[in-house]
Amino acid sequence: MASSVKQTSEFILDKVGGADNIVSLTHCATRLRFQLADQSKADQTALDNNPSVLGVVPQGSTGLQVVMGGSVANYYQELQKLTGGETAKSSGKKEYGGARGKYSWLDYGFEVLSDTFRPILWALLGASLIITMLVLADTFGWQDFRAEQQPPTYQFMHAMWRSVFYFLPIMVGATAARKLGANEWVGAAIPAALLTPEFLAMKELPETIVTQSAAGTDVYKVPVFGITMVLNDYGGQVFPPLLAAIGLFWVEKLFKKIIPEAVHMVFVPFFSLLIMIPLTAFLLGPIGIYAGVGISNFLSAVNNFSPLLLAIVVPLLYPFLVPLGLHWPLNVIMIQNIATLGYDFIQGPMGAWNFACFGVVTGVLVLSIKERNSTMRQVSMGGMMAGLLGGISEPSLYGVLLRFRRSYMALLPGCAIGGLIMGLFDVKAKAFVFTSLLTIPAMEPMGGYAIGLAVAFATSLVLVIVMDYRTKEEKAEILERLAAERADTEAEAIASEAPAAAAPVAGAAAGGVATATKPVKTALEPGALTQITAPLQGKAVALSEVPDPIFAAGKLGQGVAIQPTGSEVVAPADATVLTVQKSGHAVGLRLDSGVDLLVHVGIDTVQLNGEGFTVHVEKKQHVKAGEKLISFDPSFIESKGYNTITPVLVTNTPKFEAVQGATADNADANTVVITTKAKEA
Structure with a gap:
């Protein structure tokens, strides 16, 4: 296995144009993410034809995603060894480098969202399963998941998952700043200031004025520097740290120009914190919260108008959003909904897309076993297991769906019917989790959600087996190739035995x-x-x-x-x-x-x-x-x-x-x- 990973990594390095052509290299749950000095030097066709590569997705004019599946970290580590960690980025150039002319603002905006949440994905996945355990305990009557006071054991277990979601602004601040090219630890310190006991205790100051919002919630205002500051609850928020990271990028850039380089380490972070923490507390933080609440309220209004409509539209959109990385904004809204409403109405219908996707690859697995197609059997088996147990759809998406577009004819009916059932049951998520068999208890009603998943899965599975996932020409070509490979194997066996x-x-x-x-x-x-x-x-x-x-x-x-x-x-x-x-x-x-x-x-x-x-x-x-x-x-x-x-x-x-x-x-x-x-x- 190690030898295979090394050989494939060497192949990838060669086909992206070598270490000198790599500006930066990161990875997410399934993809190697390259920023290249010259995208034209990458042989995308050769990469896509490699059996270990599930797919290749160009981004903008310099980005390239190479989809490797669940073992992507192994390839990333091997590539780091092969390059010695020395790429074009090593020159001190920022990951983005401010070269905005090479990207459209929309493409880059989604790229920032994706790469901001990518490093946090592991923590979110782990926390989501802890949440599922506690929701199961709530289902069996062992504890009240929503209670403010918990028995000591459960109080500690709630702290285990809340550490990720409450301090999520700090993580987002760090990863967003790093993506933009600012200092990640300063990016983390800005939202952290708004989560400190000192900041939270300002609500109890004698000078603090408490009013009522239109929604009937308490609004805390306190004079700071002679200016009224609104004391928002920033735990679990994602928009404020994103805005703060953008502001930090420009502030750092300004002070690096006007402060002598010899004292950058001292004065650039000093002035950055001195400016950005108040700016975030007074302006960017409230704007971020209002933006998140506004989007959430809009989707909530659509959901209140017709939960059935939203439940059908969401899973039908995801097969087209995920390949482009455009699903991240919805993930942000899900987290926002949990923080503000206490529940989310997007995750349930989203599960219909995931399980329709996993149904497709399971159908491909059945056909691959029947045809003795070892390559597609491995791809579909990996996609099925990563999906059903981990809630990760990329191996299925890039290994099957985007390679064989006819598979969407089996996927979309599963999405629609599964979403319809989710809407009929008005499924809601009690916590932010990733859609898998292990996280079903986090949805309410759990039975309705499970039925929706099962129907989405079964619909797409049956359609693949009945209609196939390939066009007639693709199927004929593949079966012809398999027959030729078997004949080749037989001849090789004869040749190898001849000397003996x-x-x-x-x-x-x-x-x-x-x-x-x-x-x-x-x-x-x-x-x-x-x-x-x-x-x-x-x-x-x-x-x-x-x-x-x-x-x-x-x-x-x-x-x-x-x-x-x-x-x-x-x-x-x-x-x-x-x-x-x-x-x-x-x-x-x-x-x-x-x-x-x-x-x-x-x-x-x-x-x-x-x-x-x-x-x-x-x-x-x-x-x-x-x-x-x-x-x-x-x-x-x-x-x-x-x-x-x-x-x-x-x-x-x-x-x-x-x-x-x-x-x-x-x-x-x-x-x-x-x-x-x-x-x-």
Whole structure:
């Protein structure tokens, strides 16, 4: 595994243009996120064709996301080793570098949101499962999840998850500042000042005035520097620290220009804190809270008008928002709703999208097992497990949905029907969690939510199995490739066993197994011509007529193809059996003359698992010309939908100067169908 990760990481590094082309490298739950000096140097097609890469998504004119799935951290660490951590960013250039002309403001805005929450994702995931445990305890009557006073054990457990959500502004302040290019610890200190006991205690000061808002809540105002300051509750808020980080970027930039570089470390953070904490408390913080509440109230009004409408629209939007990274604003609103309303109405319907997505990849898994498609089986299995247990949709999205757009025809009905059920039950989230089987208890009503998930999952799963997830052309191409790979594997097995094959003898030992005697390889003598007769009766045609690209192109060896009229494969000359498939569909021979021959009865007939075939010889057995090797039932094979055309190949073709096939309408054991010419000395 380690070797595979290293090789893939080396490949990725090469295809993105090398370390010198990387301005910055980060990662999220499933994606490597590159900022490149020159995006045109990245070979996106080569990256996308690598089986370890689930997808490639360009961002703006310099960004590139390489989707690796749940093990993305391993590739990130390996890339860090390969580059020594030294990329173009090491020059001291900020991650964004202020080069705004290279991005549209909208693209960059969503990128900031995405990269702000990306590093916090692990903490949010962990906290969401702790919340789920406590909600389960509430469901079983062991404690009241909403009670202000808890027994000591539960009080401590609530502190375990609240640490993430209450201090979320500090985390957001740090990650947003780092993304923008400002100092992350100053970015964290600004919202932290508004969460200190000193700031919170200002509500109890004699000078504090308490009024009532239009919504009937208490509003605390206190004079600071002679100016009225509104004392908001900033715990769990995300918009205020985002605005503060943007302000910090410009303040830092200003003071770095006017303060001598020798004293940057002292005076830049001093003036930044001196300006940004009051600016946030007086202006940016309240604006952020009002913005978040305003958006939340708008969506709440839509939900109050028609919960059914919102519940259907949300899951239908997500399949288009997530690939572009546009879903992060909704995640922010979910957290905002929990902080202000005590519940959220978006997460429930969102679950319909997730489980419809997981239903699609589970359907792909079923089809992949049936088709013996190991690549898609691994991709779909990984996507299914990451989704059902972790609530992560990116492996499914980039591994299946965006590669096979027809899959959306199975996805969207699952989203719509699942969302409809969520709306009928008016599902609400009691806490911010990620949609998985483990977090179902965090929704209310839990039963209605579970039904919605099950219906979304089952709908998309059944539709994939019935309609497939590929177009007819995509399916035909994939099945053709799989058949070619299996044929290639069979030929490689024959070739690998050839050196170990026993040499033919004048007389076989008991049981028909050869004893060792050096053969006379006349076919390999310089300039020698050797003629090989048909190993079965039928019409001999050009190899190019075989409906399999590997055989038809002669990649496994030159020769001829025979459309059989008989039902037996015989040895065309004295030979040793190199290999014979248990399924009976193919036999490999080394003729005494030195020619290695493969007779492959039918195309993809290995899937019959031996039905319709009888094997009469065994490996290493020496056989005489005309001796029966395999019997088969052409009618049965054709009734199962398989073509009986039989490639007859010289698998050691490179040892000859020429291998020429000959056509014949009625070939039999007396008809020469292949002529070889040995290389001149």
